[in-house]
Amino acid sequence: MYSQRSSWLYVAPSSHFSLANIPFGIISTSANATLRPAVAIGEYVLDLKAFSQGNGFSGDLNIREILGDSFQQCNLNAFAALGRPFHRKVRAYLQEILATDTKYPQLLKNNTNLREMAILRLADVTNHVPMAIGDYTDFYAGKHHAYNVGALFRGPSNALQPNYTHLPVAYHGRASSIVVSGTSIRRPWGQVVLDPVAEPKIPSFTPSQKLDFELELGMFVCSSNQLGHPIPVSKADDYIFGYVLLNDWSARDVQAWEYVPLGPFTAKNLGSSISPWIVLADALEEYKTRGIENRTSYAQYLEQPVEVKEKSVLRVDLEVELISASGNKSIISRSSTRYMMWSWAQMITHHTVTGCNLRTGDFLGSGTISGPNEGTEGSMLEQTQDGKSNIMIGGDEARQFLEDGDTVIIRGVAGKDGALVGFGEVAGMIKPAVPKSTFY
Amino acid sequence: MYSQRSSWLYVAPSSHFSLANIPFGIISTSANATLRPAVAIGEYVLDLKAFSQGNGFSGDLNIREILGDSFQQCNLNAFAALGRPFHRKVRAYLQEILATDTKYPQLLKNNTNLREMAILRLADVTNHVPMAIGDYTDFYAGKHHAYNVGALFRGPSNALQPNYTHLPVAYHGRASSIVVSGTSIRRPWGQVVLDPVAEPKIPSFTPSQKLDFELELGMFVCSSNQLGHPIPVSKADDYIFGYVLLNDWSARDVQAWEYVPLGPFTAKNLGSSISPWIVLADALEEYKTRGIENRTSYAQYLEQPVEVKEKSVLRVDLEVELISASGNKSIISRSSTRYMMWSWAQMITHHTVTGCNLRTGDFLGSGTISGPNEGTEGSMLEQTQDGKSNIMIGGDEARQFLEDGDTVIIRGVAGKDGALVGFGEVAGMIKPAVPKSTFY
Structure with missing residues (x-):
């Protein structure tokens, strides 16, 4: 159970966005108006475009290959279309990346450069409708x-x-x-x-x-x-x-x-x-x-x-x-x-x-x-x-x-x-x- | 009145697609599966992607500039978004191109190469839903x-x-x-x-x-x-x-x-x-x-x-x-x-x-x-x-x-x-x- 694990990012006990959650959204920032996928964790977000461009998915080459450029998109449709079993894998992988005892400390936790690029304050991001909604x-x-x-x-x-x-x-x-x-x-x-x-x-x-x-x-x-x-x-x-x-x-x-x-x-x-x-x-x-x-x-x-x-x-x-x-x-x-x-x-x-x-x-x-x-x-x-x-x-x-x-x-x-x-x-x-x- | 003009392409009197019409659609062919805009005229269609790539709009540089790449798209949304006054101009221009007494015979009527590229038989094209329909x-x-x-x-x-x-x-x-x-x-x-x-x-x-x-x-x-x-x-x-x-x-x-x-x-x-x-x-x-x-x-x-x-x-x-x-x-x-x-x-x-x-x-x-x-x-x-x-x-x-x-x-x-x-x-x-x- 992820409820047993904690994140190296501070997550208040009352936060809706605990390590057990990992919800997906589309964000932009004043510094970068490009719409891009992200997940929320505590008072932070992980910019998935920056994370994937910074080789964050190299801990699992299979995930990286299947993802392709779906985290370079302005909505979550491409990622969603990859199917539920794959969403489960990606969520588990991101929980691993964000866990205090992560198996991959070099990818983000101890990677100062990528942390600066990919970790943003929730208060600093603008959210957008996360999917291109057909009907x-x-x-x-x-x-x-x-x-x-x-x-x-x-x-x-x-x-x-x-x-x-x-x-x-x-x-x-x-x-x-x-x-x-x-x-x-x-x-x-x-x-x-x-x-x-x-x-x-x-x-x-x-x-x-x-x-x-x-x-x-x-x-x-x-x-x-x-x-x-x-x-x-x-x-x-x-x-x-x-x-x-x-x-x-x-x-x-x-x-x-x-x-x-x-x-x-x-x-x-x-x-x-x-x-x-x-x-x-x-x-x-x-x-x-x-x-x-x-x-x-x-x-x-x-x-x-x-x-x-x-x-x-x-x-x-x-x-x-x-x-x-x-x-x-x-x-x-x-x-x-x-x-x-x-x-x-x-x-x-x-x-x-x-x-x-x-x-x-x-x-x-x-x-x-x-x-x-x-x-x-x-x-x-x-x-x-x-x-x-x-x-x-x-x-x-x-x-x-x-x-x-x-x-x-x-x-x-x-x-x-x-x-x-x-x-x-x-x-x-x-x-x-x-x-x-x-x-x- | 365009009813007074005829086209250098044969249009049967009973055709719904006379020179007075010029309806827009999206087509593909067995030789070219790319979805692309076209207009229907008699038993023919004019492939607008081929026509614009073959400099067909050079008779009106203003139209060509405003069109941009809207006829390179797989639906008519980009063209539609250019507005009714512009649709009117483009339709009139295409009527001119297709008229027997066209001002621009060199662009298509007498341009054997482009005619071969851009004029298709209606019976040979596959039609598609012409717009990306939001609601x-x-x-x-x-x-x-x-x-x-x-x-x-x-x-x-x-x-x-x-x-x-x-x-x-x-x-x-x-x-x-x-x-x-x-x-x-x-x-x-x-x-x-x-x-x-x-x-x-x-x-x-x-x-x-x-x-x-x-x-x-x-x-x-x-x-x-x-x-x-x-x-x-x-x-x-x-x-x-x-x-x-x-x-x-x-x-x-x-x-x-x-x-x-x-x-x-x-x-x-x-x-x-x-x-x-x-x-x-x-x-x-x-x-x-x-x-x-x-x-x-x-x-x-x-x-x-x-x-x-x-x-x-x-x-x-x-x-x-x-x-x-x-x-x-x-x-x-x-x-x-x-x-x-x-x-x-x-x-x-x-x-x-x-x-x-x-x-x-x-x-x-x-x-x-x-x-x-x-x-x-x-x-x-x-x-x-x-x-x-x-x-x-x-x-x-x-x-x-x-x-x-x-x-x-x-x-x-x-x-x-x-x-x-x-x-x-x-x-x-x-x-x-x-x-x-x-x-x-």
Whole structure:
């Protein structure tokens, strides 16, 4: 277990980026604007472009050969496409390089020149969206969320649609507006029905008054299947590169008016924020547990063996912090990735059931992950019952939905202090809507 | 008018690719597998990579300079990104090069070497998806289709949702499964409720029994806007690169079960076929007319001046041919792109209203375009009333939906013989479903 090893770089016990993690991202610096791969370790990053150019992979010539120039790229797609068994090897090799008792002290630990080139302070790097994302699909696997929202709009007895327990419901999202943590989000304009009772319904054109976050886990795909050839559920785990936190910003008032009959569109494509460091699938292998039970006898193509079901979802603790423009702050929700009813393998298989081809770099969202209790909701819509109650921040500021200047921060972490496998955070601040004159 | 000019290359009067057209595509040949840009003219193509390398653009040094290496690329994105005024210039230049009375006979017409290099037979080239498509969005602007389908499932009085005349309804589609004409489509497996009356609804896992085509026009985007900054409707036409025919294959039985509450997903991502040659926006400028009238007083950001409304949609005649495995064939539908209720500019603006960023290469579908009368339906769902009546092919074969071995061909053309501006066709054949064992 790497939890037993320490790094020659200082890693605080509370760091999400322990030696047990080794998450991959894309960085640039003020001194070098080139986008390049890196891994995070404690308060540092290892620049993988500099490391590989400085012969850092010469400890394993097989790895060096297979890597080729994948760490000279501006995204992680080439590396991801090399496959899960290889990611595992590279991660283990980097853990070895960074361990106090490394077998290869001459390659980096005692190589002052390369350390100066390749070790950067985390605080000094700029993160970028780490993959070239072909398509983005958002699932709806958080059953408590689906139930809460359904109950709000259709009542508790019709909360879940009849298909919900038979298949992982999902819709195609917008890849272009996926942004990295730290990017501000503009309050959107849109068509909103302000009086939901009056008939006929007449929409107003207004900045959204129900801007919300969604607490999700996101997954990057590392392989591809041919169009027309579904991925069996037994093979689906091989398509998982790794995970990030996802905040799928949503304009609830826009969504309510636009979404029939084809689903959410402009209510969702205004932006989706992700945490910058991809935690590899293998880094989370030991943090798995049972998901929400599904008693429906669903189709066999989605069925997984009992021993797999026991470890069908990740056990990552999630929290949402809300910070107002005046600096008040509160943790407004605590949830867990365990509150999913479908496994990632089931979602991958269902995605391809009619023949859809996945490609390396595709991004899948879990859907909003709410827990079963008060204070575990993954959206303000649920927590305020569509604005009927307040969320308090710092004791004296009340929110029904997000206000201009609010910052939402999602954090996620697994494991124990000293060996945490965490995501860091995804943060985004709400900027005021553009002036109406923009449209004319 | 280019309709007055002829080309020194033979162009049959019935050719969709007259000198008045000059559509752009991406080709390869058995002799040269490199993907490269080309334009179609009659039964020929002009290889633009060979033409530019052979100094073909030396007649206009300004064009040559701005072009740079955009015709050395494997897709048309770089060329598209140069903007509509420039596309117009390049198209006019190529018309000049190809005209019988060309000002530049020495560049190609009388340049035997370059002609041998750059002029290929259309029958000898393989076409490819011409753009690197970032995101695909499918609209629902064909009002007759929306009405027909709504009436089928909700009755005539509730056929159109209340939002339909206020905004261009759309959903995000799947970019990875967009394929070029000629690619076969596998009959998909999926979850289907075979007995729609029984409660509770229990889905069966089966090859789709309601596989359908959708007759659409597709549009490629040639510019980008910044996230958070909507495109005003007055500027939206600048984002249109050109058009192709689109067949958005749909598994109706899968769709009926999966689509609540987030819209179509696996029923649509099994494949979408496009015609290979992009007809530039400017080639169709003179084929514009009024769309379907919308008497709703919709939001001002979608409002266009009266003179623009008079020319808000294209006037392209569409037809659908169905050919069975045994060779029987019939034109089963004739429609027109005029049967749209929203203009492309309105769709672009609405797409970005909440701040979504479009990128060069993005692809937008019109939605199914049905006419008002029998025989003008853009899908079998409408024409057979969800399988309740037959479509006859060649007099003695009956169809409710597509059968294995069926080929669907969509054609579209504007203008008059000798100066046609057409799309050629998008064709696709249905292959049998993969064996069930694929899933296990």
